[in-house]
Amino acid sequence: MFYMPSIAVQTTPDAAMVEQAARTVVTRHPPGSVPLTELMGAWYDAGLTWVHFPQGLGGMEAPRQLQPLANRIMREAGGPEPRTVNTIGYGIVAGTIRRYASPEFAAQLLRPLATGEEKWCQLFSEPGAGSDLAGLATRAVREGDGWRVNGQKVWNSLAHISRWAVLLARTDPDVPKHKGLTYFILDMHSPGVDVRPLRQLTGRAQFNEVFLDDVLIPDTQRLGDVGSGWFVANSTLADERTSLGERVVARGSGAIGDAVQLWVDHPANQSPALRERLARLWVRSEAHRLTIERARIAATTGTVGPESAITKLAGSELTQAVYEFCIEFLAAQGALMDTYAPDAVDDESGPNGIQRRYLRSRATTLEGGTSEIMRNVIGERVLKLPQELRNDKTVPWRDVPR
């Protein structure tokens, strides 16, 4: 089907090896009959969690594009979509840990991350710094062998159930804003961390405000150099965009799969106008999916750059358009729900799963950087167009209007 790049080093695992390793795990630890942590632990030990990672860190140094193969075997054996075990851990954090943490620290963090025993969250955004992440105000001040941190974060998904966080803080307010940031790993059980859930449009309380009051972080939990936090954070953001944009793996799965199923299930609601609209959405979805496939084949290193903004942008806007279609197709039924309880199970299931996904889809063009910011990234960093006039890039952070 696809022309696979020839494998130079003899020891690089190929599809057959990945497949065999995956089958062995699901045979020895049948999903559904063993505890999830055992299954995911064995998956990790076999190097299947992130196949392109080094051995011992949940990988086997295989080409990254073999990951979907492993995940498919897990799925077919009745196991979970692996990322759902620890959404932020898998999609956002793991890559940065692998790239920047010492091997020993990475080994300590990644296995419980992979099994889902220790959940992760991302403490980036602040009340005063969302799109302008580099403008953040949370301060980290050097103290002995570590750092004392004060500030407030917001919109932090899953912080209320997380054991660990990646944290971006300002270590030098006297230099321009991109230069004074440092990246840390924070133990959410540290004294001074106060997590307060916030309720979302869906009714559920899945993101949070996090107050940091004299929180101490050992310097060993710093990733990257002091002052290079922006650089490290960008690798996290690129991973996040990739994971947000790349969820659709098989033709007709994901949002468009929901819409097509709905179409089939409700013949009385069908009309020529809606048929054409759905067909157009299917075409867009398939073009998007093929673009992801193409990017996956092209990416040999596992490093992702600003191009990740393209799939993030396309995927998020498409998801919204598809669920907008679903609601109109359902007509009167589309405006019904079952509950807005803050502790409702998820944003997917139940008799009104489509309506829930419709509501949840409004977040996709905000989380992980808004669509406006994605277009700026594509325009400026991919197409190298000139930037809009800015007054905040060269002056010391403390002098920027807020």
Add this chain to the structure above:
Amino acid sequence: MTQEFEFGEEIVALRAMVREFCAEQAPESTVRTAMESELGHDPALWRRFGSELGVFGLAVPESDGGDGAGLVPHAVVVEEFGAALVCGPTLGALCLALPALIALPDAQARQDYLPGLIAGELIATLAAPTVHGVFDPEAATVSATTGPGGWTLSGGLAHVPDGASADILLVPARTQEGLALFAVERGAAGLAHTDLFTMDRTRRQATFELADTPARLVADEVAAPAVCARAVRVATALLAVSQVGGAQRMLDVTVQHVRTRIQFGQAVGAFQAVKHRCANMLMEVEQARSAAYHAVWALDSDSEIDDPDLAVALAKAVASDAFTSITRAAIQLHGGIGFTWEGSPQLYFKRATADLVTLGTGTEQVENVARLVLDRRVAAANVPEPTLT
């Protein structure tokens, strides 16, 4: 009657009065309390709108106890209610039941219901059978039989706006001769309802089951179809006006937000991506306003400015697009706050979703336009030329 689009001093004053009353008596905090309550609205507040503010009878002829001011001022009230998301039976009572009752040829029935409705004391709703947002007697799901004890109705009704709070349910039902309109009282024998959990908690719906439920005939088979068709048209135009109200409010709130929210050392409204989106929102709401009020004027008594069916379909199509698109933009331009429960955009977004699929979805109304404009043109073109012999 005023000329189309002429909003005279009285209308301007009326709008200001209703807006002020809403701001004071039904601010967003009140809306949130009401929408979390079981009934979904505060009947005492509804009565105050009717009696203290006295704006429910503007479209009712003076002979029936109203102000005889026509549909335009009534629409202004509905628009302001839409802007404030006033919780209450606006759709059921003010948009659907009121025009139906006004159109009843039976003076006694008008007298029995309209004064209570005007005072906010009596809540009525209409369960009109529609297909693609157009009244269609064939879609009736209730049948009526007459016997020594009078009429009884049997059948089911889906998605009845404000059903649970209605004292009087106006039900079009099939008889031997055609379709007649009946009034069913709350608590009537054999009447059961189920409250639906609506996505927009400020607009409620219920389903009903009727089993030999006693009912009063209020319009016979000759009058009922016209009464129902009129009510559905008026309700659809008023719903479009309400969408305009909500859309304008979201535009205002959003512009205010992007003017003050600072990122990258400047107000985010300074970025063209944001500014242009706001400009688009304004364009959309202005077009929706034109189309919606055009429909209201077209439906006002003896005006012949347009085909009412076309004007209504146009209004609902344009306003549905505008309201959904503007509320989506409002969420987006608010950033994270836009996705919270506490922020205003989510309330309007859910209202826009509900309105989109009520009384004909946006797409269905576009289809109605196609039928009324394109299909008619084709039919006209295909009429054979009279042949001369």
